């Protein structure tokens with residue numbers, strides 16, 4: 079890769095905030111971040127009064143808007159940090175580092191791809207779907223959630239995806255069930271050569287296992303709590319098997335968060 | 348020939364990644380001329396401890412990272428040459444289970460091109476838990492320093508990094524200095540526990556007053572010992588407090604995890620304040 083993609087640490091601003099179901103969608107400026115973003119990157123956000131950073135997937139970037147380049151994140155309130163972030167009004171300043179982490183690797187050929195995501199973690203699959211479609215890949219998308227409130231809208235993705243499947247655990251919208259119940263079937267129907275997965279460990283593990291059964295490649299976006307997000311602290315251990323067959327523990331934030339599904343030592347996570 | 352004390356602003360062990368991850372945030376100069384202390388390197392590779400390795404607490408973090416590192420051989424082949432090419436003054440932090448291991452590390456590092464100095468990690472907050480040489484008495488750390496000093500050229504610094512325990516730090520600093528330490532780093536993370544009771548070390552702004560007390564006490568009692576302060580440095584004010592108390596340099600650790608540009612800012616600020624000083 080010739081172009082420079084070094085992350086930056088900048089002060090950005092909230093330019094839009096919208097509640098959609100159980101999530102808060104924020105649009106932010108962060109000079110230098112949208113410009114070098116690739117699908118699968120995340121950002122680390124500073125929460126006032128807290129030493130550790132909060133990691134968030136980038137859901138979308140706009141190259142230009144009335145505010146210049148922007149990025150969107152989807153926030154699920156978990157504890158004090160995400161609650162603080164979700165409460166930031168338009169105009170609030172937010173310190174952001176990014177883009178961070180290894181993005182999804184794109185296939186060289188226009189192959190068939192199945193994208194599997196659950197909850198807010200499906201966010202990075204939407205920009206990925208656009209990139210794949212630009213490369214002539216056939217994209218099938220599976221979005222799942224515990225319930226309708228935690229389902230990312232796949233409306234816009236219908237432009238990039240040939241087929242969209244919606245799953246909820248409670249059946250409130252789409253088909254009822256979990257990714258593990260449906261992923262093998264979808265893999266066969268989409269005839270996918272590559273599976274991309276993002277979500278809780280159980281979901282991406284199921285997707286990686288299904289890919290292996292079907293002889294497809296898989297790339298999974300793993301969420302290990304990342305205290306700094308930048309690779310400095312070695313605090314986000316991800317157990318993998320290296321390319322050389324040797325067991326290793328890598329930093330999820332730097333050597334990940336996207337890794338090949340068949341390289342993760344799931345039982346050691 | 349005596350070794351120069353590094354500084355005035357250094358990267359603390361284990362908080363600068365491998366150097367590459369810090370570089371984007373250092374401004375145009377990058378790592379050039381920066382005193383970079385590596386994470387502690389052991390003879391054999393270590394995967395590090397299980398997660399969660401860090402937990403946030405008011406004013407800081409508790410860590411039990413478990414010294415993940417690729418082992419000396421791999422470090423010499425990959426990380427060290429990169430740091431040297433980037434222009435960093437590389438101070439390799441070393442950790443061992445026995446005095447022999449420390450001596451071995453020092454001997455092999457003395458021959459590696461580009462090693463500017465060593466920092467001996469003898470005050471880890473949970474050294475027994477991570478399998479390091481146990482330091483109960485000041486003479487334990489002093490004997491490690493003596494063993495390292497014998498193997499490492501006298502014109503390059505050997506730093507002794509101690510635990511910031513005010514009841515032991517004066518004896519520790521004095522005996523390490525007598526054993527040949529160029530300077531004493533005060534200090535490591537403070538022994539602490541995770542909410543579930545697991546052993547770890549507390550770092551960040553919360554420990555600055557503790558380390559400051561240790562620096563001031565050592566400086567008043569044994570002013571001949573060069574001191575490098577470490578613990579909660581995050582801006583010019585926290586760094587200056589240490590320099591006023593007698594430290595000749597400061598190391599920045601946890602602040603980099605919160606804001607990776609801290610170091611670039613601190614270098615600029617300290618240079619300005621030096622110029623403004625009459």
Ligand SMILES: Cc1cc2nc3c(=O)[nH]c(=O)nc-3n(C[C@H](O)[C@H](O)[C@H](O)COP(=O)(O)OP(=O)(O)OC[C@H]3O[C@@H](n4cnc5c(N)ncnc54)[C@H](O)[C@@H]3O)c2cc1C
Pocket residue numbers: 120130131132133134135136151152153154155156157158159160161198199201300301302303304305335403
């Ligand atoms: C690569 C990555 C991408 C993520 N993307 C998103 C996203 O797009 N939207 C979203 O809502 N959440 C996302 N998360 C999870 C989000 O970072 C955590 O929910 C958040 O850090 C919790 O902070 P808190 O202060 O609200 O919760 P608390 O529970 O109070 O947090 C306490 C500490 O634990 C850490 N922590 C707790 N749970 C997690 C977790 N699951 N992952 C990481 N750190 C955790 C926090 O960072 C903090 O240091 C992502 C996590 C990772 C690792």
Ligand SMILES: Cc1cc2nc3c(=O)[nH]c(=O)nc-3n(C[C@H](O)[C@H](O)[C@H](O)COP(=O)(O)O)c2cc1C
Pocket residue numbers: 311312313359360361362385386387408410412414440468508534535536549550551552554577578579580598599600601602
């Ligand atoms: C994530 C992390 C990793 C660390 N790793 C090491 C290490 O490998 N060797 C060492 O001597 N100290 C290590 N330390 C201790 C720091 O170098 C420093 O002494 C301590 O954190 C206090 O300074 P601070 O408050 O600026 O972080 C580590 C600290 C942290 C937070």
